Amino acid sequence: xxxxxxxxxxxxPEWELSAGAATCIQCGSPNTVRAFPALLRAPASAAAAxxxxxxEAACFDHxxxxxxxxxxxxxxxxxxxxxxxxxxEVLCPSCVATGRGKARAANPETSxxxxxxxxxxxxxxxxxxxxxxxxxxxxxxVFSFLRWSRPLSLVRRNRWRFVAAIMAGVVETALWIWLxxxxxxxxxxxxxx
Amino acid sequence: MTEVRQRYRKLPGHRRGFLRGASVWLxxxxxxxxxxxxxxxxxxxxQLNDVQAIVVARCPRFHISTRSLLLALIxxxxxxxxxxxxxxxxxxxxxxLALVVMFLVWAYVSLKESCRCYLLTAVSRDELPSVYRTWxxxxxxxxxxxxIAAVQGSIEGNWVEALEGAAATPAATAPEPPKAAVPxxxxxxxxxxxxxxxxGVSMLATLHASASLVTGLAEGILAIEVAAVAxxxxxxxxxxxxxxxxWMAIAAIVKTGLAYYSGVAIMSALSANGVAVSRDDLLLMxxxxxxxxxxxWSDLALAAVSLLxxxxxxxxx
Numbered sequence: 157x158x159x160x161x162x163x164x165x166x167x168x169p170e171w172e173l174s175a176g177a178a179t180c181i182q183c184g185s186p187n188t189v190r191a192f193p194a195l196l197r198a199p200a201s202a203a204a205a206x207x208x209x210x211x212e213a214a215c216f217d218h219x220x221x222x223x224x225x226x227x228x229x230x231x232x233x234x235x236x237x238x239x240x241x242x243x244x245e246v247l248c249p250s251c252v253a254t255g256r257g258k259a260r261a262a263n264p265e266t267s268x269x270x271x272x273x274x275x276x277x278x279x280x281x282x283x284x285x286x287x288x289x290x291x292x293x294x295x296x297x298v299f300s301f302l303r304w305s306r307p308l309s310l311v312r313r314n315r316w317r318f319v320a321a322i323m324a325g326v327v328e329t330a331l332w333i334w335l336x337x338x339x340x341x342x343x344x345x346x347x348x349x
Numbered sequence: 350m351t352e353v354r355q356r357y358r359k360l361p362g363h364r365r366g367f368l369r370g371a372s373v374w375l376x377x378x379x380x381x382x383x384x385x386x387x388x389x390x391x392x393x394x395x396q397l398n399d400v401q402a403i404v405v406a407r408c409p410r411f412h413i414s415t416r417s418l419l420l421a422l423i424x425x426x427x428x429x430x431x432x433x434x435x436x437x438x439x440x441x442x443x444x445x446l447a448l449v450v451m452f453l454v455w456a457y458v459s460l461k462e463s464c465r466c467y468l469l470t471a472v473s474r475d476e477l478p479s480v481y482r483t484w485x486x487x488x489x490x491x492x493x494x495x496x497i498a499a500v501q502g503s504i505e506g507n508w509v510e511a512l513e514g515a516a517a518t519p520a521a522t523a524p525e526p527p528k529a530a531v532p533x534x535x536x537x538x539x540x541x542x543x544x545x546x547x548x549g550v551s552m553l554a555t556l557h558a559s560a561s562l563v564t565g566l567a568e569g570i571l572a573i574e575v576a577a578v579a580x581x582x583x584x585x586x587x588x589x590x591x592x593x594x595x596w597m598a599i600a601a602i603v604k605t606g607l608a609y610y611s612g613v614a615i616m617s618a619l620s621a622n623g624v625a626v627s628r629d630d631l632l633l634m635x636x637x638x639x640x641x642x643x644x645x646w647s648d649l650a651l652a653a654v655s656l657l658x659x660x661x662x663x664x665x666x
Contacts, residue, residue, distance in 0.1 A: 160474070162406035162465045180406065187406040188486070190494050193501045194471070195401040267391045274388045309390050311357045311374050311383060 161187055206236065216248065227251055229259050268310060271303035272317035279324040293328035296321045357381060361488035362479035365414045371478035373489070375496065380468070382477060393475065395468055397500040402469040403493065405486045409658065410463035411596035412481060417455065424448050428643070429611050432636040433618040445643040449650060456654045458482070460593075460661075534589045535659065537580035541594075541601060542655045544574045549648035552641050560629045571605065578602055593658040601651055608644040615640065 158167040159178075166182035168189070178187050208214040208222040215221040215235035223233030227248035234240075240247045242259075251259040275296050282292040300318045308315065357374035364371040370385040380395040428444045466480035466489070480486050548570045555563050581598040584590035615636045631637060 159402060159404060159469070160467075162404045162467045162476075163408040168404075183408075185406040185408055187404055188490070189405075190403045190490055190497075191504060192400055192402060192497050193504055194399055195469075196504065197471075264394060265392070267389060270385075270388050270390060277388065309383075309385075310355075310381065310392060311359070311372070 159189055159191075161185060163187075229257050265310075268307060270309055271299075271306050272308060272315060272321070275300040275303065275321035276317040276324070279321060279328055289328045290332055293325045293332065296325035297329070300325070355381075360492055362477070362481070362485040364412065364479045364481060365416060366412070367415060373477055373479055375493070378500070380493070382468075382475065384478070395470060395475075397497050399470045400468060400497050400501075401471060403466065403490065404469065405464050405466045405480070405483075405490070407461075407464050407483065409460045409593045409661070410465070410481045411459045411593065411600075412463075413455075421448065421451060424451065425607065425611070429614050429636075429640075430618075432639045433615060445639060445646075448643065449646050452647065453650055453654075456650070459596075460654070460657060532589060533591045534584055535591060537577050537584060538591055538594045538597075538655065538659060541574065541577040541581065541598060542652050542659070544570055544577055545601060545648045545652035545655070548574070549645040549652065552645035552648070556638060556641060557633065560632050563632055574601060574605065591659055593661070594655065597651065597655045597658060604644075604647050604651065608640065608647075611640050612637070 158170075159173060160166065161168055161180035161183060163185040164180060164183040166180055168178040168187055169181055172178035173189055173191075176189055176191075178189060179185070180187060206222045207220055213223040213233050215223050215238055216232040217238055218235050221235035221237065224236050225239050225246040226233055228245040229247055229251040232248050232250075234246065234248045238249055240249060240252050242252075247259050251257075278292045278296040278299065279289060282288040300321045304315070304318055355376040357376050360373045360375050360380075362373060368387055372383050372385075374381040374383060378397055380397065380400070382393040382395065384391045384393075424444065425448065428448060431444060462483045463481055464483050464486050466477045466486055468475050468477055477489075480489050548567075551566050551570070555566060578598045578601060581590055581594060585595045615634070616631065619631075619634070619636075632641075
């Protein structure tokens, strides 16, 4: 596989690459290249499942192919083609697809919703249109408590956004209550001077 | 096997944008590329054992991080408020100059000290958006290379020859067909540069001119500038805009908007102080004069940076 320039996707000149740096002949950008042994590894050829002869265990999904292992999750026999190596264990494609039990780790999550960020944005963004804070401030507090135990970001480990959202929500709600009480008192003063 | 809760260590580089961000984290056996969209994060894992190469190329990256924008915003607010509160102080001019210097530093770093980083595996070639400054890339490579080498070992001898041998298989030798290059067009970019130069020079030349002349000039220049920026965006959509000029167009429009709102802020501040002035007097107020000087020098700086962008060897590709 040719090493491509990170700027213009042109192939880098191979005679320069062994030094770990190469100037692209198309765009002139200097490229730094760190190569690792995986680059020289031969690509894994498509596993060729062997045909099963009579009396041999056969693959659950391919009855004519010889089974080479049993799924560590469901126990189904799998052929060379179906066997999914996951660390020391072998899983079948359907277990990997469903991602249950032992196969869960083989199917890592690719995205997460950040409920703590949503909670924090609610009272802050609505400040731009402050009448909305009448709804979003208590909403942020309730939302924070409801989602408190939901998983956070994979890489962030604390819940300060939830705490900040609750504090902002409480402060804004308190301000609304104060405003309402103040207005009611003013009205009463006018009605009963 | 239960899911193992990984501990991640942050690697150098963090792209912070308004809506999007990116970072790379290191676990015991893989790299985690995180792309964040404010309320959502997307993850991509690269097993250390699978990483074939990391390629970093110098190229312009005109990213405005939220931190640098906050700094600029604070400086701009201080400049406007300072000019309004203390019109006679020359310190305000220095603050304006500092803002222009900050902008020039940002432009230099974006042009000359920026890069693009790709991570190569057998099945993918992914950009790492968080590694976009050269000093970050250096630190990133310093930290990641030993970790990958600890898992895979290092290549002995001339790996390029070995790679050529490995690539001599039918599947690997079929290169991707080259993309049809769209010829770059320079008309609108040249018009924008010309307009910015004209705007800067005319503003400096007409600092003490009558309101009608200043307003007429400004409106005419603004109309051409907006047309040029619109033309450049059409070119960008067609792929014929020279590299980097899209950001110059955005910068020009943002600068124009900032200058406009600064003027509005000054007028509002004067009105709030109960100062009623005519249009001619307003243009001669020290705050307004300072603002127009900053505006003019920003135009000239933008024009100079645009010329640099256009003159780069890669811009014609």
